[in-house]
Amino acid sequence: MGGKKNKNKAENTDIQQTLEASRRDFLKKAGISGAAVLSGAAAVLAGYRHEKSKNKGEFVKVLTTDNKLVKIAAEEVEGYEPGLKELQKRGREGIPGKKWVMIIDLSKCRNARKCIEACQSAHHLRPYEYHINTLVMQESVNTPAYFMPKPCQHCDNPPCVSVCPVDATFKRQDGVVLIDNERCIGCRFCIAACPYSARMFHWEEPVNAQADKDKEYDIELNVPQKKGTISKCLFSSDRLRENQLPYCVSACPNGVYYFGDENEDAVTNGTTKETVKLSELLKQNGGYRLMPELGTQPRVYYLPPKNRIFDFDQDKPREEDLII
Numbered sequence: 001m002g003g004k005k006n007k008n009k010a011e012n013t014d015i016q017q018t019l020e021a022s023r024r025d026f027l028k029k030a031g032i033s034g035a036a037v038l039s040g041a042a043a044v045l046a047g048y049r050h051e052k053s054k055n056k057g058e059f060v061k062v063l064t065t066d067n068k069l070v071k072i073a074a075e076e077v078e079g080y081e082p083g084l085k086e087l088q089k090r091g092r093e094g095i096p097g098k099k100w101v102m103i104i105d106l107s108k109c110r111n112a113r114k115c116i117e118a119c120q121s122a123h124h125l126r127p128y129e130y131h132i133n134t135l136v137m138q139e140s141v142n143t144p145a146y147f148m149p150k151p152c153q154h155c156d157n158p159p160c161v162s163v164c165p166v167d168a169t170f171k172r173q174d175g176v177v178l179i180d181n182e183r184c185i186g187c188r189f190c191i192a193a194c195p196y197s198a199r200m201f202h203w204e205e206p207v208n209a210q211a212d213k214d215k216e217y218d219i220e221l222n223v224p225q226k227k228g229t230i231s232k233c234l235f236s237s238d239r240l241r242e243n244q245l246p247y248c249v250s251a252c253p254n255g256v257y258y259f260g261d262e263n264e265d266a267v268t269n270g271t272t273k274e275t276v277k278l279s280e281l282l283k284q285n286g287g288y289r290l291m292p293e294l295g296t297q298p299r300v301y302y303l304p305p306k307n308r309i310f311d312f313d314q315d316k317p318r319e320e321d322l323i324i
């Protein structure tokens, strides 16, 4: 035990010493002989962590091929762009005074999948790439099956954010959890950390890669998508900025979704456009959140699939969706 402690201490000291070393010293330790070579070496580093020094500009921590953690000036790393562009900054700030919240009424979902289609269209996803999906749920053979739309839960205590080594994914003051794909290094720690399986990895080139190539990347829309990075539900932050309901909420023909501001205690149904009190809706219908025991504190609430207005029929043609 004591030996392990001493070993860790020695390793930490070693890292610390390396961090404090001059750039010249670093180049020597990493076996790199010049600045030109450093750019190439940085490209093969196993990972990096950036941090903003209060007084000394921006630095990144990188892991060398011989497993040493070193800190170097951001401009030394090939492809790394110090600072944030305007849309990156705006996307991190969120909308002042708001606390966005979504309610999903399971008694009304009949797997119309209009929410999924609208989301995929807005975010340039393929039919098998999901920010939101409807799952078939059945607790036991004696209980009835039902459909459950599942987006990112926009947790107030999001484990995905705390594991990200480069601050690419973050929680905004208005409650939305987003990803900056200019920063994401595709390590997929966040996928492993999310208990709701809400994130997806872009294994392929984005579906509209050619058409989107000149578009400025917008964190709030996550377009253009980027191969080798993560994406997930964004609560349609670009629509919220325009004072509109999210794509999925507006597209549902069956009144499944409510969306609104917890600070105002008001949510609006995406189909009927009726605005109701959030607290009363949850109280009167037994609202609940997924896996509360984890302490993630989701901003998505569910209303139970009681008094369902549709029978469960997985094979029913989806075009016959009712308008309530």
Ligand code: SF4
Pocket (backbone or CB within 6 Å): 151, 152, 153, 154, 155, 158, 159, 160, 161, 177, 193, 194, 195, 196, 197, 198, 199, 232, 296
């Ligand atoms: S649902 Fe998963 S991805 Fe979304 S905020 Fe929570 S932990 Fe993060």
Ligand code: SF4
Pocket (backbone or CB within 6 Å): 163, 164, 165, 166, 167, 168, 169, 179, 183, 184, 185, 186, 187, 188, 189, 190, 191, 229, 230
């Ligand atoms: S994959 Fe996830 S954890 Fe890794 S850098 Fe990207 S957002 Fe962060």
